[in-house]
Amino acid sequence: MSRRPGHVTTGPYAPPVPRATLTVTSADGARLHAEVHGPKDAPAVVLAHGWTCSTAFWAPVVRELAAEHKVVVYDQRGHGRSPAAGPAGHSTHALADDLVAVLDATLLPDERAVLGGHSMGGMTIMAAAGRPQLRERAAAALLCSTGMADLPAESRVFPLRSPQGRRRAHRLMLHSRAPLGPVSPLAKRALKYATMGPGATAEQIEACARIVHACPPGVRARWGRVLAGLELTGGVGGLELPTAVLAGTADRLTPLVHARRLASVLPDCLGLTELPGRGHMTPVEDPGAVAGRLRELVGDHLRPAGTGAAESATAEVPHSTRQKKERTA
Numbered sequence: 602m603s604r605r606p607g608h609v610t611t612g613p614y615a616p617p618v619p620r621a622t623l624t625v626t627s628a629d630g631a632r633l634h635a636e637v638h639g640p641k642d643a644p645a646v647v648l649a650h651g652w653t654c655s656t657a658f659w660a661p662v663v664r665e666l667a668a669e670h671k672v673v674v675y676d677q678r679g680h681g682r683s684p685a686a687g688p689a690g691h692s693t694h695a696l697a698d699d700l701v702a703v704l705d706a707t708l709l710p711d712e713r714a715v716l717g718g719h720s721m722g723g724m725t726i727m728a729a730a731g732r733p734q735l736r737e738r739a740a741a742a743l744l745c746s747t748g749m750a751d752l753p754a755e756s757r758v759f760p761l762r763s764p765q766g767r768r769r770a771h772r773l774m775l776h777s778r779a780p781l782g783p784v785s786p787l788a789k790r791a792l793k794y795a796t797m798g799p800g801a802t803a804e805q806i807e808a809c810a811r812i813v814h815a816c817p818p819g820v821r822a823r824w825g826r827v828l829a830g831l832e833l834t835g836g837v838g839g840l841e842l843p844t845a846v847l848a849g850t851a852d853r854l855t856p857l858v859h860a861r862r863l864a865s866v867l868p869d870c871l872g873l874t875e876l877p878g879r880g881h882m883t884p885v886e887d888p889g890a891v892a893g894r895l896r897e898l899v900g901d902h903l904r905p906a907g908t909g910a911a912e913s914a915t916a917e918v919p920h921s922t923r924q925k926k927e928r929t930a
């Protein structure tokens with residue numbers, strides 16, 4: 602019997618066909634699958650997905666943006682179509698290396714982009730805060746459903762009263778190599794409870810379950826260990842670009858306390874958008890809100906298409922590209 606693909610193949614949550622695909626090589630030689638959607642000469646948005654997800658996770662947001670934006674998505678190492686790295690290749694430093702490699706490979710020399718990161722993708726942007734390439738390439742950023750430190754103690758998947766008990770239970774969850782098995786009704790109920798809000802639709806739950814269950818258990822566990830020990834507080838203070846924060850009020854994995862903490866310490870925070878009743882999977886649960894915030898950032902912080910760098914954005918996608926930074930509201 603053939604295995605189901607790691608994403609839905611029809612409907613609004615199915616990945617659209619990219620304009621171009623390429624393989625990006627990171628600093629340590631890791632290979633990353635990347636895709637480019639939308640017009641060549643449009644303002645650029647680069648999206649980084651979270652733990653156990655893939656480019657397919659951004660499908661509804663890409664569909665919202667691709668008519669008027671150049672949208673770049675890539676598979677974090679070990680996820681989707683990016684091969685797994687060796688044991689030493691799992692760190693926030695590696696995530697930052699991968700992001701700047703993708704920016705170099707997909708943006709033209711004078712091009713900047715608005716960055717969007719969900720969960721571990723948001724942590725990727727924070728980890729790259731001190732990189733000169735990020736300052737050169739990023740006009741603004743959106744951090745969705747993410748945190749900078751102490752994830753196991755703050756998570757509420759296991760609603761234990763003791764912080765020590767919560768920390769221990771969530772570390773075990775993050776470290777687990779247990780196979781998730783097939784996408785069954787029970788598995789979907791568990792995924793909805795842990796990662797989605799009460800109003801998540803059957804279509805949204807199916808889309809997320811297919812993606813999460815496709816992540817290899819070893820990859821899930823190795824990156825889970827990185828998240829269990831996450832400490833990016835210092836790096837966040839160096840993220841000196843206009844940055845918006847977005848989170849669901851029903852997020853159990855990275856509860857709202859993380860978003861509020863981020864908003865209080867970011868050097869140039871453009872505000873926190875709280876989505877009532879949404880869980881951790883905000884780009885799937887409310888793609889209109891996420892795409893809308895990215896669209897606002899583009900409008901406020903990137904030069905209009907047809908001027909300067911955007912005018913020269915006609916090179917082939919596999920060559921280096923870049924887009925320009927400015928501000929978000």
